[in-house]
Amino acid sequence: MRKIVAISGGEFKNGSGQGGTLTIDREIVGLCKKEKPGLLFIPTASRDSIEYCNGIGAYFSEEFNCNVSYLKLYDNPGIEEIKKKVLSADIIYTGGGNTYRMMKVWRRLGVDSLLFEAWQKGAVMSGMSAGAICWFRFGASDSWKFTNPDAGMIKVRGLGMVRMGICPHYDMEPERKEYLRRLIQNSPGVVLALDDCCAIEIIDDNYRIISSDDNANAYLVYWSKGRYTEELLNKESGYGKIDGLYGRKSNNCLGQLFEKHAGMGRDD
Numbered sequence: 001m002r003k004i005v006a007i008s009g010g011e012f013k014n015g016s017g018q019g020g021t022l023t024i025d026r027e028i029v030g031l032c033k034k035e036k037p038g039l040l041f042i043p044t045a046s047r048d049s050i051e052y053c054n055g056i057g058a059y060f061s062e063e064f065n066c067n068v069s070y071l072k073l074y075d076n077p078g079i080e081e082i083k084k085k086v087l088s089a090d091i092i093y094t095g096g097g098n099t100y101r102m103m104k105v106w107r108r109l110g111v112d113s114l115l116f117e118a119w120q121k122g123a124v125m126s127g128m129s130a131g132a133i134c135w136f137r138f139g140a141s142d143s144w145k146f147t148n149p150d151a152g153m154i155k156v157r158g159l160g161m162v163r164m165g166i167c168p169h170y171d172m173e174p175e176r177k178e179y180l181r182r183l184i185q186n187s188p189g190v191v192l193a194l195d196d197c198c199a200i201e202i203i204d205d206n207y208r209i210i211s212s213d214d215n216a217n218a219y220l221v222y223w224s225k226g227r228y229t230e231e232l233l234n235k236e237s238g239y240g241k242i243d244g245l246y247g248r249k250s251n252n253c254l255g256q257l258f259e260k261h262a263g264m265g266r267d268d
Contacts, residue, residue, distance in 0.1 A: 001037040001203055002118050002119055002120060002122070002123055002136050002201040002202075002203070002204055003031050003119075003122070003123075003124045003125065003201075003202070003203050004119070004124075004125045004161060004162065004200075004201070005024065005027060005028045005031070005125075005126040005199055005200070005201045005202075005210075006127070006128075006131075006132035006133075006135055006136070006162075006166065006194075006199055006200050006202075007024055007126070007127065007129075007131075007194075007198075007199040008128065008129070008132060008168040008169055008170065008194035008195060008197070008198050008216075009096065009130035009168055009172070009196040009197075010024075010057065010196050010197040010213075010232065011130050011268070012055070012059050012114065012128075015180040016228040018208060018222075020197070020212060021065070021128070021197060021199075021212050022212055023210070023211070023212035024197075024199045024210055024211070024212050025059075025060070025064065025081070026064070027149075027201060027210060028088060028091060028093070028124055028126045029060070029066060029091065031091075031124045031201075031203075032090040032123075032124050033091055033092055034073060035065070035126060036065050036066065036067055037064075037066050037067070037090040037091055038066070038067045038069065038088065038090045038091070039060050039066040039067065039068050039069070039089065039090065039092075039220055040049060040068075040069050040070070040071055040085055040086065040089035040091070040093070040193055041053060041056045041057070041060075041069070041070050041071070041093050041094075041095065042073075042091050042092065042093070042094045042095065042099075042111075042127075042131075042246075042265075043056075043067060043070065043071075043072065043081055043095045044071075044094075044095075044097075044101075044102040044105050044106065044111075045094070045097030045098050045099060045101065045102040045130035045131065046074065046094055046095050046096065046097035047056055047074055047097070047098075048070075048072040048074045048075065048099075049095075049097075050056065052095055053070050053072075055188050056068065056093065056095070057070070060093075061229070065085055066091070067090075069079075071085050071086065071111075073105055073106075073109060073111070077081075078182050079109070079110065080112075081109060082109065082114065083114055084266075085260070086111065086114040086115060086117075087114065087117065087118055087121070089118065090124065090128075091122055091123065091124045092118060092123055092125050092126065093131065094126070094127030094130065094131030094134055095124050095127060095129075095130070095131050095257055096127075096129030096130045096131055097126070097129070097130050097146075097194055098130065098146045099129075099130035099133050099134065099141040099143050099156045100141060100143035100144070100145075100154065101137060101143065102130055102134065102228075103156060103157065103158070106134075109112070111265050115134075115159060116159060116161070119161055119165060120239075121194060121207065122257040123192050123242060125161070127156045129168050129169065130143075132194070132199075133156060133158050133167060133168065134158045134159055135158060135159055135161045135162055136158045136160070136161070136162045136164060136165060136166040136192075137157070137160045137162065137163050137164055137165060137189075138155050138156060138165045138166075139155070139156050139158055139159055139165060139166045139167065139168070140153050140154075140155065140165070140166075140167040140168075140176055140179055140180060140183060140191070141153065141154055141155070141156040142154075142173070142178070147204050151164065152175070152179070152214075153175060153179040153183075155183060155212055157265075162202060162242075163246075164189060164190050164191065164192060164225065164245065164246070165183075165189060165190070165191035165192070166192045166193075166253065167180055167191055167192070167193045167194070167198050167221070168194055168196075169194075169195075169196055170193040170194055170195050170219065171195035171196060171216070171217075172196055176193075177252050180193065180221050182185045183237050184221060184222060184223055184228075185223060185228075187220070190220055190221065190245060190246060191220075191221045191222070192218060192219075192221075192231070192245075193218070193219040193220075193221050193222060194216075194218050194219075195211075195215075195217050195218070196209040196213075196216060196229065197211055197212045197213035197216040198213070198216035198217060198235075198244045199211065199220050200218065201225055202242060203239070204238065204240040204245065205241060205242055206240040206242065207239065207240060207241075207245070208235075208236060208237070208238065208239045208240065209233050209235045209236065210216050210235065210236055211235055217232060217233070217236070218232075219231060219232055219233060219237070220233055220245055
């Protein structure tokens with residue numbers, strides 16, 4: 001089974017209903033169905049932040065009895081070490097930060113191909129913000145703001161495991177809505193827009209929307225017959241076929257859910 005849980009954002013240290021992601025994180029750990037799962041945290045987007053690693057490690061080990069390890073690519077590990085860590089993990093959790101920089105590093109070191117292999121073998125692929133965008137075909141990202149606070153949003157190419165776009169932090173950053181409107185007008189397709197504390201869970205060809213806050217929602221954003229549409233998606237009402245999401249759009253061909261990994265290595 002291929003499993004992805006992509007979270008918009010939130011505080012992993014807090015409980016549900018308080019800006020935290022406890023309910024979603026419990027689902028991530030539960031998907032691997034092990035008493036003490038091995039969770040690999042990849043903090044590339046935050047430049048291997050020590051504080052981030054310590055926080056994730058304490059949270060998942062104490063709250064969910066996970067055996068937490070880390071893949072710190074800025075420490076220049078060898079390819080065999082990288083391969084062993086990625087392919088032995090039950091859960092792979094990717095952190096937030098600079099999506100564009102993260103994808104560049106992954107592709108340069110071959111981590112993108114290893115993550116794709118781990119996903120096909122059944123590891124739970126998860127993460128928030130940059131760690132959500134990476135599993136999708138592309139995402140709306142504020143990566144340039146890390147070097148220029150006045151920079152606008154950009155489109156960053158992900159790994160393409162899910163054949164649609166994604167926009168995290170939809171309720172937290174107002175400029176994202178206008179950017180999406182322009183982006184989709186020039187890039188036919190659909191984009192999943194997630195409020196913080198909301199996530200999409202995808203198991204093979206099925207999906208559902210889950211959240212840790214009743215006020216956090218998910219939307220499907222697309223152009224259809226010249227009209228810009230923001231469609232509210234139902235939450236936790238059972239699984240639906242993800243192909244049904246593509247049926248909402250009418251201005252390009254439906255395509256298939258998954259693309260071949262080859263050719264997905266560019267940023268726009």
